[in-house]
Amino acid sequence: MMASKLTRGFIYLAAAITFGSLFYVVGFILIKGIPYLNLDMFAWKYTTDNVSLMPSLITTLIVVGMTLVIATPIGVFTGFYLVEYAKKGNKVVGIVRIATDTLAAVPSIVYGLFGMLFFVTFLNFQYSVLAGVLTSVIMVLPLIIRSTEEALLAVNDSLREASFALGAGKLRTIFRVILPVSMPGILSGVILASGRVVGETAALLYTLGSSTNLPDSLFSSGRTLALHMYVLSSEGMHVNESYATGVILIVVVLMINGLSTFLSNRLTKGTK
Amino acid sequence: MEEIQAKLLGNSKKGRLEKLGKTVSFICIAIIVFVVVSILYFVTSKGLSTFFTDGVSFWGFLTGSVWSPGNVGENGQPLVGALPMITGSFLVTLLSAVLATPFAIGAAIFMTEISPSTGKKVLQPVVELLVGIPSVVYGFIGLTVVVPVVRSVFGGTGFGILSSTFVLFVMILPTVTSMAVDALNSVPRYYREASLAMGATRWQTIYKVVLRSAMPGLLTAVVFGMARAFGEALAVQMVIGNAALMPTSLVTPASTLTSILTMSMGNTVMGTLENNVLWSLALILMIMALFFNILTRWIGKKGAMK
Numbered sequence: 001m002m003a004s005k006l007t008r009g010f011i012y013l014a015a016a017i018t019f020g021s022l023f024y025v026v027g028f029i030l031i032k033g034i035p036y037l038n039l040d041m042f043a044w045k046y047t048t049d050n051v052s053l054m055p056s057l058i059t060t061l062i063v064v065g066m067t068l069v070i071a072t073p074i075g076v077f078t079g080f081y082l083v084e085y086a087k088k089g090n091k092v093v094g095i096v097r098i099a100t101d102t103l104a105a106v107p108s109i110v111y112g113l114f115g116m117l118f119f120v121t122f123l124n125f126q127y128s129v130l131a132g133v134l135t136s137v138i139m140v141l142p143l144i145i146r147s148t149e150e151a152l153l154a155v156n157d158s159l160r161e162a163s164f165a166l167g168a169g170k171l172r173t174i175f176r177v178i179l180p181v182s183m184p185g186i187l188s189g190v191i192l193a194s195g196r197v198v199g200e201t202a203a204l205l206y207t208l209g210s211s212t213n214l215p216d217s218l219f220s221s222g223r224t225l226a227l228h229m230y231v232l233s234s235e236g237m238h239v240n241e242s243y244a245t246g247v248i249l250i251v252v253v254l255m256i257n258g259l260s261t262f263l264s265n266r267l268t269k270g271t272k
Numbered sequence: 273m274e275e276i277q278a279k280l281l282g283n284s285k286k287g288r289l290e291k292l293g294k295t296v297s298f299i300c301i302a303i304i305v306f307v308v309v310s311i312l313y314f315v316t317s318k319g320l321s322t323f324f325t326d327g328v329s330f331w332g333f334l335t336g337s338v339w340s341p342g343n344v345g346e347n348g349q350p351l352v353g354a355l356p357m358i359t360g361s362f363l364v365t366l367l368s369a370v371l372a373t374p375f376a377i378g379a380a381i382f383m384t385e386i387s388p389s390t391g392k393k394v395l396q397p398v399v400e401l402l403v404g405i406p407s408v409v410y411g412f413i414g415l416t417v418v419v420p421v422v423r424s425v426f427g428g429t430g431f432g433i434l435s436s437t438f439v440l441f442v443m444i445l446p447t448v449t450s451m452a453v454d455a456l457n458s459v460p461r462y463y464r465e466a467s468l469a470m471g472a473t474r475w476q477t478i479y480k481v482v483l484r485s486a487m488p489g490l491l492t493a494v495v496f497g498m499a500r501a502f503g504e505a506l507a508v509q510m511v512i513g514n515a516a517l518m519p520t521s522l523v524t525p526a527s528t529l530t531s532i533l534t535m536s537m538g539n540t541v542m543g544t545l546e547n548n549v550l551w552s553l554a555l556i557l558m559i560m561a562l563f564f565n566i567l568t569r570w571i572g573k574k575g576a577m578k
Contacts, residue, residue, distance in 0.1 A: 004475040011386065014378020018449060019395065021442050022402045025413055074300045081297035096301055099308040105565040106311070107503025109530050110554050113537060114311050117318070121542060138307055145304070169286060171293035199406030202505035202530070206537055226406045230506055233412050246409050253404045261397060 029250060033243035051232070051241040053248060055214040059222035060252070062129065062215065063208065064197045067136040072190055075141050079148025079186075084174055104142035108203040111139050115207035127209025127221040135207045136200065140193035147189020151182035184263045191260040198252055201226045225249050312558075319555025322548040328352055333552060339516035339532075341546040352549045354529075356518045358556065361528040363433055363519065364508065365501045368440035372448055373494050377483075380452035385478050396453065402446035411507030414439035419511055426523040431513030434522040439511050440504060444497035451496055455489025456482060488575025492568050499564035503557065505530035529553045 078096070086093045115135030125131040155178050163173040179186075201224075209221030210231050223231065226249060232242040322328050328350055336353020343351050383391030383399075418438045423430030459482050467477040483490070513525025514535050527535075533553055540547040 004473065007475055007479075010374075011378045011381050014375045015382035018375045018379035018445055019398070022398065022446060025402070025405065025410065025442060028413060028417065029409060074303055077297045077300040078304055080293075081301050085294055085297055092301065096304060099305055101565055101569075102562065103304075103308055103311075105499060105561040107505070107530065107557050107561055109503065109505040109533055110311075110315065110558055110561075112505075113533065113551070113554050114314055116537070117314055117542075118310070138311075141304065141307070169290045171290050172286075174293070195404045199404065199408070201406070201408050202534065205506070205534065226408045229406075229412060230408045230510075233408075233415055234510065239416065242412060246412060249406055249409060253406065254401065257397075257401050257404055261400075 026250060029243060029246040032240075033245075033247035036240040036244040037247060051238050053225065053228060053241075053245050055212060056223050056225050056228035056245075057248065058214055059129070059208075060198060060224040060226075062222075063132055063136065063204075063224055064194045066129070066133045067140060067197050068190060068194060070133065071137040071140050071144055071193065074137075075144030075189075076148050076186060078141075078145050079152055080174055082145075082149055083152040084170065084178070100142040100145050103138070104146070108139060108200060111135055112203040112206045114138075115203065120207055125219065127207065127211070128219045129208065129215045129222055130218040132204050132208030132222075132224075135203050136197045139200065139203055140196055143193045143196065144186075144189050147192065148182075148186050151185025151189070152178060154185065155181050184266050188260045188263045191256055191263065195253060195256045195260075198224070198249070198256065199226055200224070201230050205230075225252065315551065315554055315558055318548065318551035320552075322352070322545070322552045326350070326545045326548055328545075328549070333549070334358070337518045341540075341549050350545055350549075352545075354549075354553060354556070356516050357527050357529045357532050357553060360433065360512070360519055360526045361502060361530070361560075363526075364436045364440055364512070364528060365498050367433070367437040368444060368501050369494055369498045371437065371441045372445050372497060376445055376448035376493070376497075377452050377490060379449050380456055381478060381483075383449075383453050384456040385474075385482065391453075396450075399446045399450045399453070403450055405446075407443055407504055407507040408510075410439050410443040411510040413442075414507065414511040422523060428523050429513060429525060430523070431511060431525045432521075432523045433512065433519055433526050435511040436508045436528070437522075439507055440501040443504065443507060444501050447500055448493045448497040451493030452486075452490055455486040455493060458489060459485050488571050491571045495564055495568050495571065499561060502560055502564070503530065505534045509534045529557050533557075 082093050082096060112135065115131055115138075119125045119131035119134050120127060123131075159177055159181065160173060163177045168176065204224060204227055208223065208227065210223045210227055211221035212223065213220070215222040225245060229242055229245045229249060232238050232245060322333065323330050332349055333352055333354055335355055336351070337355045338351045338353050339356055340351040379395075383395050414435055418435045419430040421430075422432070422435050422438075426434070463481050463485060464477055467481040468474075472480070508528055509531035512527055512531050514527050514531055515525035516527050516532060517525070519526040533550055536546075537550055540550060
């Protein structure tokens with residue numbers, strides 16, 4: 001009796017500490033940061049006086065957008081191959097699965113170093129949007145492949161058989177029958193990927209660089225919001241502005257999360 | 273007859289489209305494999321060049337405790353002992369995992385067994401949101417909250433392994449909790465019902481039935497959290513103090529593999545020994561990542577056999 005009371009107490013305590021500390025993190029940033037959000041921080045040009053986060057916000061959108069545009073088709077078609085084209089027990093599937101698992105496990109700093117070596121130095125892109133985007137593409141590919149695979153596997157085989165029986169080919173079956181059904185699952189993987197890019201710092205520090213300007217071409221450097229926050233806090237001069245940047249970062253993450261919850265709700269509704 | 277056969281089997285627009293679909297998918301697969309192979313190749317060849325090109329002894333690299341690339345020690349070997357960073361990485365990873373595991377599993381039990389309705393409606397979305405919070409936010413909180421607290425309690429600078437452990441603990445907490453919840457939820461309901469029907473109390477059921485059958489999933493969650501802690505770069509770099517010294521206590525500045533990489537990579541010239549040893553550190557990171565990966569696979573396989 002005593003022991004069960006103790007464990008009960010411990011579980012309540014553990015839950016309280018877990019959620020308490022997590023609420024604290026978000027609450028602390030919001031309380032410290034919101035008072036410092038002002039119009040100056042959204043000025044078009046960064047100066048050391050206004051510490052504007054606008055250029056980095058726009059760069060974030062550019063990097064996320066371009067990453068998804070490149071990574072989504074590659075990831076989704078890989079998923080098609082793994083689930084729809086490859087025969088059961090095909091060796092390629094096993095190899096690719098090991099490859100994507102490996103990719104998913106690599107720490108992001110290693111991606112950053114690889115990006116620096118390959119894109120920045122070897123292909124001579126310098127610190128640029130292009131190098132940053134390509135590095136993030138490699139980083140999010142496993143996420144997109146995995147979610148596409150799961151979404152495709154969840155589609156009932158009877159749908160495929162019905163489509164084949166009507167004389168539709170593989171490609172037509174994929175695009176007309178399977179893709180519409182599995183779309184929410186694939187999209188939620190894509191959204192997860194965008195969240196990962198928004199929060200990424202280590203992989204972008206040595207590929208995107210940390211210029212405060214708005215990039216004017218694919219080959220100019222920039223910084224995303226998360227990088228902006230990192231550089232601000234490591235410079236140690238603009239602590240309040242770092243908090244404010246943190247607020248915007250959390251808001252962006254919240255929006256991405258909301259979108260994915262919305263989609264997964266639609267997904268579960270669809271199957272019922 | 274032959275005309276029809278030729279028409280059916282020959283090249284048609286649709287047939288070409290089908291082939292195109294297959295070719296495009298195969299090209300995508302080839303890209304993935306190419307990327308993985310080139311990452312492995314680049315990091316491995318760069319990482320090994322320290323030993324083969326620059327002639328640093330492998331053993332000296334792993335066990336040397338003096339990190340001062342560019343300087344040469346008494347025995348004529350460059351001073352590139354990676355032991356301080358390896359120790360730092362393992363210490364922060366293990367400590368934060370040891371700290372996070374009971375809390376995460378406790379919270380997961382709360383969310384699935386004690387109060388499933390609030391767990392599912394309120395707490396689950398919160399945890400999932402927190403998984404997505406960028407690590408730099410955690411690092412920043414560490415810098416502005418944890419470090420001053422550690423400084424006032426233990427003295428010194430406040431930077432060090434203890435601060436990093438706290439930051440990583442909070443950072444991996446949502447990840448481990450959310451995976452532990454999945455593991456507990458996947459225990460079939462009739463296990464619980466059978467146990468209760470046998471006269472076991474709720475706590476006995478949780479302890480002896482639910483936790484036991486969810487064990488592989490829980491272990492995977494912890495290993496996953498450790499992998500995340502091990503690979504985290506900037507959040508750790510912000511609070512550990514970045515002194516490449518053998519850690520003597522938990523509250524003196526130290527460094528991890530990732531923090532040294534973040535700090536030094538921009539300041540070295542490609543192809544020099546100073547640069548190559550950093551790649552060797554990255555190689556260790558990658559080998560550890562693969563090890564964590566294999567470990568989760570192994571746990572999964574063991575769990576599935578039962």
